[in-house]
Amino acid sequence: MHSHQLKRREFIGGFAAVAVLRPVGGVAQVASKRPLVAYLVGGSKSAADRYFGGFSQGMRELGYVAGTDYALDGRYADGDLARAPALVEELIGLKPDVIMSGIMAGVVAAKKLTDTIPIVSPSLVDPVGFGFAASHARPGGNVTGMLLTVEDLPSKLLGLTVELVPGARKVGVLVNVNNPNHPPQLRNMEAAAHALGVALLPVGVALPEDLHAAFQTLAREEVKAVLAPIDAMLLSERKRIALFAVAVHLPTVFAERAHVEDGALMSYGVDLREVWRRTASFVDKILKGAKPGDLPIEFPTKLQLVINLMVAKALGLTVPDTLLARADEVIE
Numbered sequence: 001m002h003s004h005q006l007k008r009r010e011f012i013g014g015f016a017a018v019a020v021l022r023p024v025g026g027v028a029q030v031a032s033k034r035p036l037v038a039y040l041v042g043g044s045k046s047a048a049d050r051y052f053g054g055f056s057q058g059m060r061e062l063g064y065v066a067g068t069d070y071a072l073d074g075r076y077a078d079g080d081l082a083r084a085p086a087l088v089e090e091l092i093g094l095k096p097d098v099i100m101s102g103i104m105a106g107v108v109a110a111k112k113l114t115d116t117i118p119i120v121s122p123s124l125v126d127p128v129g130f131g132f133a134a135s136h137a138r139p140g141g142n143v144t145g146m147l148l149t150v151e152d153l154p155s156k157l158l159g160l161t162v163e164l165v166p167g168a169r170k171v172g173v174l175v176n177v178n179n180p181n182h183p184p185q186l187r188n189m190e191a192a193a194h195a196l197g198v199a200l201l202p203v204g205v206a207l208p209e210d211l212h213a214a215f216q217t218l219a220r221e222e223v224k225a226v227l228a229p230i231d232a233m234l235l236s237e238r239k240r241i242a243l244f245a246v247a248v249h250l251p252t253v254f255a256e257r258a259h260v261e262d263g264a265l266m267s268y269g270v271d272l273r274e275v276w277r278r279t280a281s282f283v284d285k286i287l288k289g290a291k292p293g294d295l296p297i298e299f300p301t302k303l304q305l306v307i308n309l310m311v312a313k314a315l316g317l318t319v320p321d322t323l324l325a326r327a328d329e330v331i332e
Contacts, residue, residue: 038096042232058280079233155192219248
C-alpha cells in the first residue's frame with residue numbers, strides 16, 4: 001500500500017473517531033439501540049482470532065468503539081462446517097442488524113433463513129453461481145462482501161506446486177466435504193491439472209479426526225505433494241496437518257500463509273486478516289443505511305506467496321530461484 005493512501009486512511013479513521021467521541025445531542029437514545037453485529041467463524045476461537053481481529057481493527061479505524069457504538073456477538077464452528085446451519089439459526093434469533101459469516105456454509109445457511117438481514121462475508125466464492133447475487137457490481141439481494149479467491153487461484157496453486165516439486169505428476173488434494181467452496185475450486189484445479197499433465201487425487205475429510213487417515217492414504221498412493229483450497233477446519237488444524245505431512249515426508253501447499261508459519265511448505269492466496277479488516281467498511285455503510293444489494297462485491301487486491309525454506313530443506317527440496325524471486329515472504 002502506498003504511504004499516501006495509508007496516511008489518508010489513518011486521517012479518515014481519526015476523523016471518524018473524533019466525530020463519534022463528540023456526538024451532538026440524543027446520546028442516551030443512541031446508546032439504548034446499539035446496532036448488533038453477529039458473526040460466524042468456521043474455525044476455533046483461538047485459531048481464528050488473529051484473522052477476525054482484523055474486523056475490530058477495521059471498525060476502530062472507521063471510528064467505532066466495540067461495546068459502545070455497536071455490540072458484537074459470535075459463534076465458532078470449531079472446524080465442523082456441518083454445524084453452520086444451527087449456529088446461524090442461533091445468530092438470526094438475536095435479530096442482528098448485520099450478520100457476518102467467515103465461511104460460505106454460513107452464507108448458504110443464512111440466506112435460507114433471511115432475505116432481509118444484511119449478510120456480509122469476507123470469503124465469498126461464486127456468489128452469482130450460488131444465486132446470491134445478480135452480479136458482482138450490483139448484487140441486488142441481501143448478500144455482499146469480498147471474494148475469497150481470484151478465479152484461477154486454485155489452478156495457480158497447482159502450477160506453483162509443479163514448479164516447486166520436480167516431477168510432481170501425481171498431486172493429492174484435501175477436500176472438506178462440508179465446504180461448498182471446495183467443489184468449484186476442485187473443478188478449477190482439475191482443468192489446470194489436465195493442461196499440466198498432472199493426476200489429481202482428491203481425498204475427502206469432514207472433521208479434524210479424519211486428517212490422519214487422509215495423510216496415510218496420500219502417502220500410500222505415492223502422491224508427490226498435497227494441496228488444499230482455503231478452509232476453516234484445515235486452518236484450525238494447521239499444526240497437526242504439518243506434523244502428519246512431515247511424518248509421511250510430503251510437501252504441502254495451501255492458500256493461507258498461517259499454514260506456512262506452522263510447517264507447510266508454501267502458500268499463495270489472500271491475507272485473511274486484511275479481508276476481515278475490509279469487511280468493516282461494508283458493515284459501516286450498512287449501519288449508516290446502505291442496502292447490501294447496492295454495495296459491489298470486491299475482489300481481493302493482493303495475493304501473497306510465502307515459502308518456508310526450513311521445511312524445504314527438511315524435505316530435501318531446492319526451491320528454484322525464479323520462485324524465491326517472486327515470493328512476498330520467505331521463512332528461514
